[in-house]
Amino acid sequence: MKLESLSRQQILKTMEREFGYSGHEQVTKLGALSEHIRAAVFIESQWNGEGNPAPVATATVTRTVRQRLSPVWPELVKDEQSEDPVLDSLSHLARLGEMMKVDSSHWVSAPVRLIAVDDTTSALIAATPLHALPFPLRKVIQITGRARLVDTTGRHSATTVPVQRLADWMRCAHGDVCVWARAFMQQGEKNMLSVEDLDGVELFLAGRWQPPGGLTKPPHGVQLYRRKVLIHGTPSHEYGLCRLRATGGERADIERALVIDRQDARRLQGALPQASGLPQTIKYQRDADLVTLFLPRPLPAPENAFLSLGWPCGDHAPEAWPKKYVFSARLIPLLQNAIELLGYRLIEQSAGE
Structure with a gap:
């Protein structure tokens, strides 16, 4: 048997052929990381007598992936990295619902399912690596980063995989976010308490945060507010609902308020309309x-899990907004439905706009 060495470019080309996608090394790297994480969990799981896989340690997953991929991407084992790309990819797969954490450092595979994108495409949510999938299914999958897109136009083994509704996969706490928002704000108003001299307050009005100073006439009804606070010495934001009163001067003061959860505040941001009364917009190009999806602000968790089907574009600090995320163009119908939810x-x- 004759052994031949492969160049880095040959290895990348082989991966691209297997994934069915080429042209962007970052996308290939994300796909390779995801596939090797899936393979590590799949292979390292030791089946017990009851047919259930034993949990796999995080350290086992990261060690296995680094050993296999560091010859192609040496930066995976550099100690000076501020973030661990293997752990980051593992976290994203967990957000997608492919892995489940059973304790602080062990993982198991989650149930396999499909999320419909449109009439011809579904997203496969499964910790099973590509090589372990049935061949008829494997040959109709395209891997674009973490996303595995299945062509559903033909007859293949994907027909046996259960389909999960997008809203259920996103774990939406509501059927209609606007209906939920009205009920949430009505209940919140009942629980408000009188307050005095809240500093650094901004109100979410017409799709953006603005200080109440200069509002000679307070906006009607319950409002969403935020203000800067220190939590254990770390700068952060407090979010809440409030009612305002006119002071007779050149400002409106908060009269009553209720602190709410950050994720509920983000849900409300999507439900509150622009000044025109129309829903707020998110643009893509x-x-x-x-x-490329242009996000003006954070989206609520866990509903924002669909963002893990793409990847951030640009070097942004975690707290810096707006942000850009890149996806396969085949995911546009899913993105549209998720954004509307x-x-x-x-x-x-x-x-050029």
Whole structure:
């Protein structure tokens, strides 16, 4: 048997052929990380007598992936990295619902399912690596980063995989975010307490945060507010609901308020309309077979799990907004439905706008 060495470019080309996607090394790297994490959990699981896999340690997963991929991407084992790309990818797969954490450091595979994208495409949510999938299913899968997109136009073994509703996969706490928001704010108003001299307050009005100073006439009804606070010495934001009163001067003061959870505040942001009364918009831009999503602010968790089907674009600090995320263009229908479930409208932006 004759052994031949492969160049790095040959290895990348082999991966691209297997994944069914080429042209962007970052996308290939994300796909390779995800597939090797799935494979590590799949292989390292030791089946017990009852047919259940034993949990796999985080350290086992990260060690296995680094050993296999560091010859292609040496930076995976550099100690000076501020973030661990293997752990980051593992966390994203968990957000997608492919892995479940059973304790602080062990993982098991979650049930396999499909999420419909449109009439011809579904997203496969499964910790099973590509090589372990049935061949008829494997040959109709395209891997674009963490997303595994299944062509559902033909007859293949994907027909046996259960389909989960998008809203259920996103774990939406509501059927209609606007209906939920009205009920949430009505209940919140009943629980408000009188307050005095809240400093650094901003109100979410017409789709953006603005200070109440200069509002000679307070906005009607319950409002969403935020203010800067220190939590254990770390700068953060407190979110809440409030009612305002006119002071007779050039400002409106908060009269009553209720602190709420950060994720509920983010849900409310999507439900509150623009000044025109129309839903707020999120824009995207096409670039060949990819799309860039422009997010003006954080989306609520866990509903924002669909963002893990893509990847962030640009070097942004975690607290810096707006942000850009890149996805396969095949995911546009899913992105549109997910964004609408959160109360926004998705609109296409032409290049150069």
